């Protein structure tokens with residue numbers, strides 16, 4: 001099973017807002033390698049991704065990724081986020097602006113918060129820089145990169161840790177249409193080479209068409225349609 005996500009989470013209402021707050025309720029599992037969760041703004045997509053990543057604790061439920069239980073309220077299992085071994089790619093890639101490409105990618109290998117040295121190199125780093133075609137720009141800073149190079153740097157930083165799965169939060173939302181299309185193709189090529197499960201959240205129908213081997217539509221915190 002690639003993903004098993006069964007959870008219930010009641011969030012408190014925002015300060016000064018009447019009502020009981022947002023309730024998220026999911027019950028799904030799939031053995032498809034790519035799962036896309038889609039739905040309108042405020043549907044609960046980001047909260048779901050946060051729960052899988054260990055950044056939001058469900059009130060109850062069970063979350064397994066690639067067959068590995070990460071959360072199970074019945075047995076009080078709640079693996080800390082850093083131990084879940086998930087490659088989490090944020091919408092804006094969240095690269096460190098003051099670190100060059102090599103350091104950004106190497107950051108995934110670091111323990112603690114010390115920055116990797118500027119000229120750091122080892123076998124793993126060389127492998128990922130080459131695989132993601134970043135050798136030529138390894139000494140450049142994020143603002144000197146193209147959108148595609150930025151995305152590949154973020155992917156390399158996530159993948160160098162050998163995650164059990166990749167979590168992508170609206171990976172193409174902030175890009176112009178031409179670059180968006182190129183990066184979709186790059187991600188498809190990467191997935192063909194790196195055989196790990198992918199969980200993507202998006203509100204873009206094209207992402208759904210391209211990556212939605214299994215798909216779940218959320219609305220108001222509930223599943224309204226699913227193809228698993």
Ligand SMILES: Nc1ncnc2c1ncn2[C@@H]1O[C@H](COP(=O)(O)OP(=O)(O)OP(=O)(O)O)[C@@H](O)[C@H]1O
Pocket residue numbers: 011012013014021022039040041042043044045046047048203
């Ligand atoms: N920490 C929180 N505490 C309380 N309510 C929250 C919290 N985070 C999100 N919410 C509420 O939960 C709902 C779902 O939020 P979520 O960010 O998961 O939506 P989304 O589907 O990812 O939307 P978008 O596409 O706009 O990012 C929203 O109504 C939001 O107001």
